Amino acid sequence: MEKDLKILGYANLSKLDDMMDRHFVSTLHAVSDEVTQSPKDIAELNEYIERGEFTHVLIPDEHFHQLEGSLTNCNIPVVEFLQDHWIPWAVDKKKKYILDNGINHTVTFNPRFLEPYAEISNLYPSAISYNDEIFQDDGLERKIDILMSGATRTHEPWVYPVRNWLAEVLPKIGIKEGLNIHQQKHPGYFPGKENNCEEDYSNLLNQAKIATGGSSHWRLPLKKFYEIPASGTILLSDLPVEDADFFRNRIIEIDPEKINSKKYEDQLRREIMEVLNNYEKFKEELQPFRTKRDRLSRGYSGRASDIRKILKTIK
DSSP states (O other), X not given: OOTTOOEEEESOHHHHHTOSOOHHHHHHHHHOSEXXXXXXXXXXXXXXXXXXXXXXXXXXXXXXOOSSSOSTTOSXXXXXXXXXXXXXXXXXXXXXXXXXXXXXXXXXXXSSSOGGGTTTSEEEEOOOOBOTTTSOOOOOOOOEEEEEESOOTTSOTTTSHHHHHHHHHHHHHHHHHTOOEEEESOOOOOTTSTTOSHHHHHHHHTTEEEEEOOOTTTTOOOHHHHHHHHTTOEEEEOOOSTTHHHHTTSSEEOOGGGTTOHHHHHHHHHHHHHHHHTHHHHHHHSOSOOSHHHHHHHBHHHHHHHHHHHHXXXX
C-alpha cells in the first residue's frame, strides 16, 4: 500500500454482507486499508480517522449509509462508490444523497449515464470487476450443454430483452436438438446460504459448455460477462458497450436488432450446434481471457488498484 494513501472503507457492513451482489463489499475490502462500521456519528468518525491517520473515506452508495446524520463535516475527502446510477427511478435519490452528505468525489463503474451528477460531484469512471479467485476453470466434466441463468421476468420486460428472448428460444432449440439445457433462475451470491453463493455458481458454470449472458437494456458489461468465460465456459450474449473489443469474436454473439426474427432463431440454432459439435476447438477460440494479465486486470484486485490510483489524485 502507498505510504501517502490510507483508505478507510466505511459502511453498514452487516447490510452489505447480506447483499446478493458481492461487488460492493468485495470492492470496498479490496480498495481499503481498513474497513469498519463502528463510528456512529461524525465526531466518532473523525476521531477514528485521526487515530488511524487515514487520508480518504470510501463509502458505497445511499443504501448502506451507517452514520447518524451527514458526512458533510468529515475531516478528509469522502469518496462515494456509486452503483446503478443509470436507473431512472434511482437518479433523484442518489443525487439527493450526494448533496445531503457533501460528497464532492464519486467513483462509478461505468463512464456513461453521468450527466445528472456532473454538476454536483467530481466523477471518476472505473469499471466493474469479478471475483477472479472463485471463477476459474476447474476442469470439471461439462455435462450441461447450455446453462441459462440470471434475472429475467422478475424485472420489466424491457430491462433484459436478449436474456428474455434466449429464455424463450433455447428450450425449443434444446428439444429439437436433444440438448441438456439447465435453467437457473438466478445464480445468487448470498454467502453462507445453501445452493446460493458464488462457489455454487462457479461450480455450475464449470459443468456447462455454453452459458447465457445478456447486457440488459443499457448494454452493460455485467459481472456475468467475466465470470462465465473465466470459468472456461463459452458466453452466449449480445455485446456490451464498454469493453466490447474484449468480447468481440470471442463469444457466441447475439444481435439485439434481430431477436424478433424467426430466421434468426434458426441461425442461432445452427451456430450453437456448430459450437457443440466442435466443442474442443471452439472452447479455445471463443475465450476472451487470453492472458493472466486479462484476468488480473478485470478481477477485484486489478480494479481496486485502478480505484486507488483515482483516490491518490483526490486531495
